[in-house]
Amino acid sequence: MKRTTLGLILACMALLAGGTASPARAEPVCAAPSELTRAGFGLPRLAKSLEDKTPTTILVLNSSTVSEKKLAKTSSDKTSGDKTGAAKDAVPRRFPSYIEEILRARYPDGGIVVATQTQPRATAQAILTVLPDLLRVNKPSLLIWQTGTYDAILGVDTGAFGDAVGDGIRLAHEAKTDVILVGPQYSPRTTFAFDVAPYTNTLRWSARGNGVPFFDRYDIMRYWQDEGIFDLDADRPSTTLFDDVHGCIGRLLVGMIADGVDKKTLGSR
Secondary structure, three states: OOHHHHHHHHHHHHHHOOOOOOOOOOOOOOOOOHHHOOOOOOOHHHHHHHHHOOOEEEEEEEOOOHHHHHHHHHHHHHHHOOOOOHHHHOOOOOHHHHHHHHHHHHOOOOOEEEEEEEOOOOOHHHHOOOHHHHHHHHOOOEEEEEOOHHHHHHOOOHHHHHHHHHHHHHHHHHOOOEEEEEOOOOOOOOOOOOOOHHHHHHHHHHHHHHOOOEEOHHHHHHHHHHHOOOOOOOOOOOOOHHHHHHHHHHHHHHHHHHHHHHHOOOOOO
């Protein structure tokens, strides 16, 4: 059901009950097909850390993209244009902050900290040069690795891309770190410029071959666009679009993390 239709139904129900529709902004509908959000494989290292109730670090490693930065800037500019209230100084939240907030509530004894490392315009091969130090310094139980976008922009050979991703997963496992791969985001405005599909497919097979979960961000966001949950092709995006999208990505990733923690065993399906 589309979010707009759901909103109308809820408003009508409130009126029929003798009240008025609440002016508060409704939480976004974070729906996605289950096959895109299941872990498929266990996260045994993270599970052990949570069971032992030891300090647990989750490292989010990403490469910034033009479309995402532009959307964040648009949201920030529109919010700061509101001269009333605390919203004036609000900064758009990214999904790692949602992950930390939700996981801390879910695992209150886990001492969870989510650290973010951004490598602008970095290919998977370039990440390999910094990954060992990042793992050594942060000592994460889980690495959430976003990759593929810049490789697609440069037209990197998909075989070389897959080899680099596999090497990165092995480096993480040697450092006793679980891995979730996150694919490129979907943007109707950039699909004509470069094709991320071959890289998404390579990530899917690399994840399966190395026994790690894959979060198919592209197909999830395309589902949102097709179902009218979010308008990712709007000429003037809403002021809440960036926060809403990142909030949903965070919530769905938490679901995948919890699924992987529950599986526990290495390579389980």
